[in-house]
Amino acid sequence: MGCLETNQCVIKDDGVELAEKAKKADALVIAGFTPYSTLDSRTKAFIERLYPLRHKHGFMATKPGGAVITCCVSEDNDALPPACQMGVNAVQFYMMEEGMNFVGAVKIQGNVPCVKCGSGDECKMSGIKMLYGENATVNSVGIKTFENQSIAIEAATELGRKIAQALKKM
Structure with missing residues (x-):
């Protein structure tokens, strides 16, 4: 809680500079990926390093924001x-x-790291079979790219539009 009076983290590293950039930004889009079905640790650490901006002033309050998340688990995989x-x-x-x-x-539909590691078809821990079925292979799964995902492209366009609208209202 050393940040209570200054709204700046007492740990002097890049987190202070990143928090200052977030504080000065008109809007904030946070992007991450989901290893083990949760937000990755670097993105989570970034969010937590913004905590000093909260005390007394709420520097992030009212800013528009959004999320961009990539994951290898398909939305329809129950x-x-x-x-x-x-x-x-x-x-x-x-x-x-x-x-x-x-x-x-x-x-954004991402890729299980197993498609690039070089052992994705032989490895007993490969996520390819878990995600795509017992007969799935690196070649049958292929590499997914943002550019080939029309729904994600539409969502990104819409997110940009909504942030622009929110900024006009401020």
């Missing part, structure tokens, strides 16, 4: 946790607690 939504929720709840205006999210 056998696994809803990883993308869990990542979105982590960002959305942060913004809610800070009094920000969460305007939307982009969910």
Whole structure:
């Protein structure tokens, strides 16, 4: 709680500079990915390093914001946790607690690291079979790219539009 009076973290590293940039920004879009069906630790650490901006002033309050989350678990896979939504929720709840205006999210279908590691077809721990079925292979799964996901592109365009609208109202 050394940040209580100064609204600046007492840990002197890049987190202070990143928090200052977030404080000065008109809007904030937080992007992350979802290993183990939750928000990745670097993105979570970034969010937590914004905590000093909260005390007494609420520097992030009223700013529009959104989330961009990539995950390898398909939204229609009922056998696994809803990883993308869990990542979105982590960002959305942060913004809610800070009094920000969460305007939307982009969910991008990503790739299980196993498609690039070189052992994805042989490894007994490969996520390929867990995600895509016992007969799935690196070649049958392929590499997913943002550019080939029209729903994600539309969502990104809409997120930008909503942030622009929210900024006009401020």
